[in-house]
Structure formats: C-alpha cells, structure tokens
Amino acid sequence: MNLSLPALIERLHTFSGIAHKRDIQQVAKQLREAWPNPNPNGDDCALIPDGDGYKLLAMEGFINRFVADDPWFAGWCGVMVNLSDIAAMGGRPLAVVNALWDDALPHAEQILQGMAAASRAYQVPIVGGHTNLRSDQPQLAVAILGETRIPLSSFAVQSGQTLMVAINLQGRWHPPGYNWDAATEASPAALRQAWSLLPELAEAGLIHAAKDISQAGLTGTLVMMLESCGLGAELDLDQIPIPPDVTLEQWLCAFPSFGFLLAVEEEHREAVQQRFARCDIACAAVGRFTPHRKLDLHFRQQHACYWDLTQQSLTGMTC
Template sequence: METGDQKLGAEYALIERIARAAQSIAPPSMEAGLVVGIGDDSAVLRVGQRHLLWTADMLIEGVHFRLDWTDAYALGWKSLAVNLSDIAAMGGTPLASLLMLSLPPERTGEWLDEFIRGFLECARAYSTALIGGDTNRAASAEGPTVIDVSVLGVIEGLPVRRQGGRPGDWLLVTGSLGGPRAGLMRLLNHDRSDTEALQAHFMPCPRLHEGKFLRQHGAHAMMDLSDGLASDLLKLTHASQCGAQVLRAQLPVHAAALRWCRETGEDPALFALAGGEDYELLLAAPPQIAQTLLEECPHQTGTPLTHIGYLTESEEILLQDELGNLTPLFVEGWSHF
C-alpha cells in the first residue's frame, strides 16, 4: 500500500526533505515572523501588522516551454502570471517582482525586447512592479533559456492555506478546467487550429480578484491548480488531513477541452481532472458559506464558481458518477520528478 507521501510523488518528497533541512538552521528572529514556510503556494512573513507573501517559479526551456511553439511576448506574460497565481491562492495582493534570466547570446536582442514587453504587460495588468533581478549567459549557444521569477505580495489579515479544509466542506473551483491541456495536446499534434485552446495554454490569467474575494468571504482552504485538479486536490486533502468526493457530472470542462475530446473520443471529465496549468483556484468552504460564494462570486468578480464535491473524513479521494457510484480517483497530473 502506498503512503500519503508516495501518492503525492517524488517532487513532494524532495520538497519535504528540503523543508526539514531548512528548519534546522532557521534563526529565532525568522521563526518569530514566519507564518507559513515551505510547502504552500507562498511563504508568509509577519512584518509588524502586515503579512508579506513571497513566492518563486522557474521556467526552463525544454521542460516548461518550447521556443518553436511560443513567442517571446506570450512567454514573458506567462512567466509572471504563474507567480501571481500563487499570490492569488493565498488571497493576497502582489506588490513587486524580481526577474532572473539565463539566455544564449542570440536571445538578447529583439527576442528579449518582446519577452520584456509581455512580462510588463502582465505586470501592468495586475499592478506588479518589476524592481530588479539578474542576467547570465546560458551554458551554451543552444541554451537552455532559464527564467526565474520571484514575487512579493501583501495581505491584510491571515492568508488562506491548503491545510484549512474540514470534513463536510464543499469543494469549489473557479472558471473551467482542461483548456490549457487541450492547447498542449494540439501543439503536440502539430495542430494550431483552436486559438482558444492555445490562448489558454500560453497566456493564463491569475485569479487575483477572485482569491481576495474568496478569502474575505469565508474560504477554509485554497490553492491554485498548476498540476491538474486530481493531483492538486491530493495536496489539499493531505494538508487538511481528510479525503474528498468529487462529483464527476459537475466538473466545469473548458470549451476547448470539450472540442478536443469530441475529436479524439477522450472522456472530458477525466481529461479535465488530469489537466495541468489551469491556474484556477480550488477551495473548501462550509456548506452555507459555499452557497453564498456560488451566488456572489460571479457577480463580484465576473468569474463563475462551481461546486465540484466535498471533503470527507476518509483519506480516500473518490469520484462519484451520475448514478452515485463511487470509484477511487486515479491521480494523474504534472510532476517534475
């Protein structure tokens, strides 16, 4: 039988190992101000009466992106957007960013100008200053290009964490699922016919307004969906020490994912569950609060919110079909290791 850590995968185990090592050297002054450390969407530091959020993400050519697929502008936008999604998951507001680049010489001219234009367009859209960073030459003329971004945010009050879920909470998700994966599948099949799918894949929109609204109105637990709903739900239930029951018929499948599944014969619900880079928000809230959120979130933020299941006392994650039958949910999603 797999342990919880084994189900979460090698990447989770690696992060846990680093976290244990880091705890052994944390100075007392840091421990006093550290509210959330390694393992959540953002670190949280208490500074006076405020809480600062600090997150970072690295994008590596050949692992996270291909330059024969994406243009520099879209890559610049996405490099910042994925970090802002972590701030959204805590219910915070971004303040500033640092940008670190490792580039081959051929990408220091027009390509870099377009990358920075995309990065700054995203920064402008979400009121995030670019205040510094670092640049280095890539290991060879062929690359790889490496993009490392760090974002600092702020929150009034306490952040929403992954560990706050309780049995009986409703599971809700913003927006729709599977669109970015549909874009990826199109690209893998040399098909650029679905511009909506490609847009979803290349230029995610972090749910910052939604994250603040959901935090302020009673979400118990929240995280962003970067690795796919099935995989990320496992992280939330593990942190909250409970299980989940997912309602298959209520999963909000993206229109581009539905088109892809009609063409290929794939199951839309399973396709959406195993997607990645949705950058929607998954949250848990008590039933009465959840019902209010379902009504108010679309009006206040313009983004739909869908009830997709429940947290349970069991440690299992189960998928309920239209007839009420329950089957274990096979966890499939993105992992680096």
C-alpha cells in the same frame, strides 16, 4: 461510449504534471530537517509574519523547452502563475523579480516583452532581477512578493467543508500542452477584478482555504491540498465546470490560467458562487472534504479511489 473511471484514473496517473510533483519528494524531507517552520512548506507561498499581517513570497521556474519554444507566453506566464499563488493565499501582489538566462538577445527580448505585457495588464511592477545572455540555453525563473491580512492556507481545511472549484472557462487552448489561455486576450480590467476576488472572499470570511490548480491538473492539485491538511475528499466529476468541446480528461490535466480549489462552509456556498458569477467565472460545489486520507472520485454512477495518501504520497509536503 461510456468512459471507464478506473481507466481514466490510470491515464491521469501517467500525466507528466503528476511526475513533476513527485520530484518534490526528493527535497521535502531535507527541507523539514534543515529548517523547522511554524508555517510549513507545501502551501502556494511562504507566509511571513509582518506586523498585523503577513508578507507572501513565491517563486516559479519554467521547463527549458517551454521557454525556448514559446518565449513571449513563457514571460507572460512568469507573472501570471505567481499571481495565482498569491491569490490562493488570500493575498494581493506587490512586485515581481526574475532570473533570465539566454543565449541570444532577440529571444530574451521576447520573454521580457511577455513579462512586461502581463505586468501592465495586472498592474504589478517588475522591480528587478538577474540577467545572463551567455547561457547555453534559455532559462526563466520568476519570484513574487505579496501581502495579506487574512491568509488562506491548504493547512486550514477542515473535514466536512464543501469543496468548490472556480475556473475561467472563457479561453482557448494554447498548444502544444494542456495550457488553457483565459488571460492574454481578456480585458485587463476583468483580469484584475478576477484576481481580487480571493482576498476579498477571505476578508469577508466566506472561504477558509484555497489552492490554485497547477500543472498537476485539478485532481493532482487536490491531492497536494489533501497532503497539506491531512484529510481526504470526495469529488464528483460530473459537477466540474468544463468549456464546450473540451473532454473531461483534457480538463483534468489542464492548467486553466485562472482556476482554484476552495474550502467553503456549506452556508457560504451560494454567496461564493455569486461573487464569482459577477466576474463571469464559473464556480460550482464539486464535493466535500472527509476525514479519510483518500481522494474518491464519482462519475456517472461509477466510484473509485484516485489516490490513497495512507499508501503513497505525492509531494511529501505534509502537515
């Protein structure tokens, strides 16, 4: 049966990860008015000048139900998703802190065990935080500090650059949601090698911008990237690397553990693909950035607009 692109787009728009990103609109205006920032909000990390380079600062909070139902994996993700933000900015991580609230020590211990396992695997220390074991429910937030000499930024994308996707397909679903676990059973050495790729590519001048694929899914994350740079894109869904036995709709909604959108000059495309291939990471050219502020999708001879930023914003974090 042929998959209808307009029907697919309609279902993707109702995906819960998109709704969560829409919530950011409520604070975007207040942030701009309260503290004008020469490095505007909307990137994966705050970019703070520091001598000849930059410090990177990011933070992630987690849905309470996820923390309550899957404490060890929530702890692991607390470290992993922050590392993803640092990598997306061309950075290397320095340290992690957390804020953990819980109603029972055994449950809190599982969260900390997951964080400790990720800390050891990625070789990033947990250096402090805040703990309260008298809360009425489990809650977790994790922050990370990193550094970079050559930052990548969604605001640096230019029209005409090639849109590439790099994703680790070697994983499995971690139910009940669309979490693709390509990390917890991987070799720690392989994990660290993969996470070093983006800062190495940035320093080599082979990529100019990146964004990690978040809970908004691949297409939702791309809309966020386009909001930052004030551009549009054409995305060929047929070119996206997908694991066996996973449907396109599932994959477009997935948080892939290791997954990034990249802005690359065409002459660097092959070199970028080769670098990821050495680490067994699938990397493909899937489209290009355009001056028109729309995300247009192409799929099996079908063409449709996924998002028109001239008509509606997603996060409201714009340049």
